[in-house]
Amino acid sequence: MRKEGDILGDYRLRHVVSEGRFTRTWEGEQLSMQRIVMIEMLRSKVMRQPGLVDSFISDVRAKATVNHPGIGVVYEVFTNDEDTFFSREKLEGESLESLYQSGSRFSPLEIVVLLGQIADAMWQLKIEEVATVDYELHHFLIASKDEVRVMNLAVEGARDEQIET
Incomplete structure (x- = not known):
């Protein structure tokens, strides 16, 4: 099992951010670029399942x-x-x-600005016919009162119109 400080190619693992059924997400540092990144790693027990590594790589692509x-x-x-x-x-x-959950409030103008950015990103995925998993509230990050960033949840395969991004 990997631990803080381990070097993987061009990356140094800093600390675990979250753990899921299939992956462990680390904050890391890309050494050549001297930048902080997120590293999503397949759990070792999952890597032994036939086809899962190929599927993971296809989703990343x-x-x-x-x-x-x-x-x-x-x-x-x-x-x-x-x-x-x-x-x-x-x-x-x-x-x-x-x-x-914390009860934060936004002005009507701030809501319009943030929703406009979310809609623009979601529309881009739709017109490019990018398949995604379902988006949830924790996938949208508010960097400031006027900027939202969206986690990249694209997956390999055909877009399912029943999943509205």
Whole structure:
């Protein structure tokens, strides 16, 4: 199992941010660029499941095709016998979910500005027919009262119109 300070190629792991069923997400540093990134790594037990590494890499490649200033950027994918991960932009801000839970308030103008940015990003995904998983409030990060960034949830495959981004 990986630990803080481990070096993986061009990346140093800093600390675990979250853990899911299939992945562990780290804050890391891309050494060559001297920038903080997020590293989403397949859990070792998952890597042994047939087809899962290929599916993970296909989804990362789908994310890498997304080009919109409001949607997080994917930098690269890495795989060897021990690790499979991708690095992505670290989005700054607080999620809509945590802002809602804390009772934060926005003026009508701020709401219009933020919703306009979200709609623009979602529309771009729709016109490019990018398949995604369902978006939830924690996928939208408010960097300031007038800027929202959206996590990149693109996946490989055909767009499902039942999933409205």
